[in-house]
Amino acid sequence: MLLNQKYEIFPNEEQKEMLDRWLQYCRQTYNSALLDKQRKYRESKESYRRKDMQTQLKMDKKNYPFLKEVPSQPLQEVFLRLEKAFDSFFRKDKNYPKQKKYKDYTSMTFPQFGFNAKGNRMAMSFSDNGKLYNTKPKLGEIDLLLHRPLEGTIKQLVMKRQGKRWYAIFSVERQGVPSEMDPNNAIGIDVGLHKYAVLSDGREFENPTFLRKKEKQLKIAQRKLSKMKRGSSNYRKQVMRIRQLHEKIGNQRRDFLHKLSYNLSRTYSVVCVENLNIRHMVRNRKLSKSISDAGWGMFRQMLSYKCEKSGGLLVKVEPHYTSQDCSSCGERVKKSLSIRTHICTKCGVVLDRDYNASLNILQKGLEQLLVTN
Ligand SMILES: [Zn+2]
Numbered sequence: 001m002l003l004n005q006k007y008e009i010f011p012n013e014e015q016k017e018m019l020d021r022w023l024q025y026c027r028q029t030y031n032s033a034l035l036d037k038q039r040k041y042r043e044s045k046e047s048y049r050r051k052d053m054q055t056q057l058k059m060d061k062k063n064y065p066f067l068k069e070v071p072s073q074p075l076q077e078v079f080l081r082l083e084k085a086f087d088s089f090f091r092k093d094k095n096y097p098k099q100k101k102y103k104d105y106t107s108m109t110f111p112q113f114g115f116n117a118k119g120n121r122m123a124m125s126f127s128d129n130g131k132l133y134n135t136k137p138k139l140g141e142i143d144l145l146l147h148r149p150l151e152g153t154i155k156q157l158v159m160k161r162q163g164k165r166w167y168a169i170f171s172v173e174r175q176g177v178p179s180e181m182d183p184n185n186a187i188g189i190d191v192g193l194h195k196y197a198v199l200s201d202g203r204e205f206e207n208p209t210f211l212r213k214k215e216k217q218l219k220i221a222q223r224k225l226s227k228m229k230r231g232s233s234n235y236r237k238q239v240m241r242i243r244q245l246h247e248k249i250g251n252q253r254r255d256f257l258h259k260l261s262y263n264l265s266r267t268y269s270v271v272c273v274e275n276l277n278i279r280h281m282v283r284n285r286k287l288s289k290s291i292s293d294a295g296w297g298m299f300r301q302m303l304s305y306k307c308e309k310s311g312g313l314l315v316k317v318e319p320h321y322t323s324q325d326c327s328s329c330g331e332r333v334k335k336s337l338s339i340r341t342h343i344c345t346k347c348g349v350v351l352d353r354d355y356n357a358s359l360n361i362l363q364k365g366l367e368q369l370l371v372t373n
Helices: 013-044 050-063 067-068 072-090 211-225 235-266 278-282 285-294 296-309 353-372
Strands: 002-010 107-110 125-126 132-134 140-143 153-162 165-173 186-191 197-199 269-276 313-317 341-343 350-352
Touching: 013 050, 013 067, 013 072, 013 153, 050 067, 050 072, 050 107, 072 107, 072 132, 107 132, 186 235, 186 353, 211 235, 235 296, 269 296, 296 313, 313 353, 341 353, 350 353
Parallel strands: 186 269, 269 313
Antiparallel strands: 002 140, 002 165, 107 153, 125 132, 132 140, 153 165, 186 197, 341 350
């Protein structure tokens, strides 16, 4: 089943000019192929097919190098449109195809999107930060507003001008996502120090109180130890006590993480988390203690195999800017770790910092899932 999902895109002035130019080149190609077809028929009563048009386009590109500015996919798709127009005419559904005027020709089609089988980018794809992307020296990145998640495998992209606005219309195939993986049932999770996990549906999971109690006990015990005389019998007893506390905390944390990951993997079919480089983060000494204790790596591992077991999927996304970017408009709002609220300077949205991050993680994960499918 193919479905169209339409999103507004926001090209800057330069990009708008280029898109407009591409449309004009497509329109000219359409019109000149139509003329060629009519001439051929007049002169020899022979039909002029798509293959002939493509041969002509190759020659045209040599004579008119500006045609090379347009990616070849939408330029070639023009002939398919012409063919369809004649088919409708012969079926008596429509009038004889006419030369297209500026206002009649408002869209171009990219019959492929994302990455090819070899993993190379097609003419249009999503960039790493989720924008519409065309190879750098040309269009570059265009902002788009994913007001609802893309659901399915992207089969083609139509870029359309309507008045002064531009839209991206994705043709999406639903079967692309395995049936048991319902993207509507996806969740983004932000793990952190303040709350253990914040979910993109608004749920929050605190570190359990008994764990925090034990951690306080541990801190006190460690302080006590530092005042004791090294090697004394009291010192050795205290070391034992601390070791036992560590063990208890470890067990309780593992227990907590097992329950949490089990619960999440049974509730959601697609779970998106950050692919945090723990080793890199632990180098930051101030954070190091709590991070290595928080067992984030263990949590991710548990999630991974539990999701797999229940027929779901764990998607790991790159952590760049997930806490900075605005989940509602995409604006990058720089903020230090101590700032707990995301206040967007562009669209004005105000969200809990971690909740905003969880929404970004979900969006990134879904995009990743769709592009790799
Ligand atoms: Zn915003």
